[in-house]
Amino acid sequence: xxxxxxxxxxxxxxxxESVVDKITEEIDGGDSxxxxxxxxxxxLDAVKSKVFRLFGREKPVHKVLGGGKPADVFLWRNKxxxxxxxxxxxxxxxxFELLEYHLITLLCHLSIFFLAxxxxxxxxxxxxxxxxxxxxxxxxSEKCVREVVSGLRIEINRGFVVLRDIxxxxxxxxxxxxxxxxWALSLVGSCCxxxxxxxxxxxxxxxxxxxxxxxxxxxxxxxxxxxxEMKKQYAVLDEKYLSKIPKGPLKExxxx
Numbered sequence: 001x002x003x004x005x006x007x008x009x010x011x012x013x014x015x016x017e018s019v020v021d022k023i024t025e026e027i028d029g030g031d032s033x034x035x036x037x038x039x040x041x042x043x044l045d046a047v048k049s050k051v052f053r054l055f056g057r058e059k060p061v062h063k064v065l066g067g068g069k070p071a072d073v074f075l076w077r078n079k080x081x082x083x084x085x086x087x088x089x090x091x092x093x094x095x096f097e098l099l100e101y102h103l104i105t106l107l108c109h110l111s112i113f114f115l116a117x118x119x120x121x122x123x124x125x126x127x128x129x130x131x132x133x134x135x136x137x138x139x140x141s142e143k144c145v146r147e148v149v150s151g152l153r154i155e156i157n158r159g160f161v162v163l164r165d166i167x168x169x170x171x172x173x174x175x176x177x178x179x180x181x182x183w184a185l186s187l188v189g190s191c192c193x194x195x196x197x198x199x200x201x202x203x204x205x206x207x208x209x210x211x212x213x214x215x216x217x218x219x220x221x222x223x224x225x226x227x228x229e230m231k232k233q234y235a236v237l238d239e240k241y242l243s244k245i246p247k248g249p250l251k252e253x254x255x256x
Contacts, residue, residue: 061213076210086206093199172242173234 065071076082095101118133125132166175188197212219 061209061216065209074206074209075213082206086203089199089202089206093195097193097195097199172245 062071062075065074072078073082073085095106096103118135122132124130165171166178169175192200
């Protein structure tokens, strides 16, 4: 019996020593964690930067939408304002689409109403001894008009450059993407008019970003799998058919 108890005590000693060693290692690790926290944060940032993000974005959704109040509205930072904007857009769509009220008729009726109110108010103020309404003077400055027209000109020219580049046959991927987008838009246009299309786009813009921000990890993971599969299918299609299509004339190299 004495020999058995001695052997048990000998077995317990290394176990106790291992437990003590683990505790000291944890204490030492806790002391060093504060000093290595910066390196851990850098590693986490590096890992996050390598994660696949939809459309290759590198910034948060709020900054992608431009930041400020418009991004707050689309991401429902203030639920009352966002709900009011969406409700107003819905009311406009119901007013014009379901009730079949025309825009020109509405503008004319609103103009008649406001002009009549201001006209009567201005004449009645002399009899009621009240100040007339203060009608602001609206003048468009030449600088403002020039800036708007200049910005519009730049965007139109940029669109023409893209169309010319696609039509020249140099970028097959962009050509197929534009054709697919126009074909999808034509299908949507055959099902609804421009007002309904704008309303659907507004609703998607008003609900899609907030849902994506909430489930971005799941959406990005699924998008990565879909993108990889699309690249595989495109590689097969390019090997069998697209690579055999003759390409357009290449740009001439500039002479030194």
